[in-house]
Amino acid sequence: MIGIFRSLMLGLFLAVGAFAVDAVVTGTPAQAAGDVKKGKKVFAKCKACHKTVAGKKSVGPNLNGLFGRTAGTLAKFKYSKDMKAAGAKGLVWNEETLFTYLKNPKPFVGSFIGKKKAKTRMVFKGLKKEKDRANLIAYLKEATAK
Ligand code: HEC
Numbered sequence: 001m002i003g004i005f006r007s008l009m010l011g012l013f014l015a016v017g018a019f020a021v022d023a024v025v026t027g028t029p030a031q032a033a034g035d036v037k038k039g040k041k042v043f044a045k046c047k048a049c050h051k052t053v054a055g056k057k058s059v060g061p062n063l064n065g066l067f068g069r070t071a072g073t074l075a076k077f078k079y080s081k082d083m084k085a086a087g088a089k090g091l092v093w094n095e096e097t098l099f100t101y102l103k104n105p106k107p108f109v110g111s112f113i114g115k116k117k118a119k120t121r122m123v124f125k126g127l128k129k130e131k132d133r134a135n136l137i138a139y140l141k142e143a144t145a146k
Contacts, residue, residue, distance in 0.1 A: 039139025
């Protein structure tokens with residue numbers, strides 16, 4: 001009995017260790033390096049509302065220069081109160097924040113401002129597949145570079 005317990009604990013220890021190493025190497029836990037080409041296809045879901053080329057207007061904020069930008073701060077775009085509040089509380093767009101935001105946008109913004117579900121203006125339910133998000137982020141990194 002004790003033997004089983006010990007080997008179980010050892011297995012758990014090893015699994016956690018591997019996870020930690022993965023997190024250090026990739027920067028984001030359990031997130032494989034994304035595929036830019038596949039990510040471009042995923043972006044079809046965002047295209048109706050977002051442009052990646054600077055200066056172009058759309059329903060959603062222009063995403064040019066997104067990485068490193070504080071949420072809700074693109075000049076002249078009319079954001080929701082909650083998105084601006086999240087920015088004021090320190091939400092900055094990068095691989096990690098986008099990875100979680102794009103899974104389930106409203107609750108993520110909500111978690112930043114202490115609400116269960118934020119009232120943000122983005123009508124998009126989220127991308128549940130980790131792969132899709134990783135690929136999309138790889139694409140966005142290239143496409144939104146200034
Ligand atoms: C139906 C239109 C629509 C779709 C589809 C959509 N968005 Fe948005 N998005 C918006 C709007 C509107 C906002 C502003 C939200 C607010 O102010 O609450 C926004 C905000 C954002 C922001 C925050 C930007 C900033 O300047 O703070 C990011 C990042 C983003 N969207 C990425 C995406 C990605 C990636 C997709 C595709 C997976 C997507 N969106 C799909 C309309 C959309």
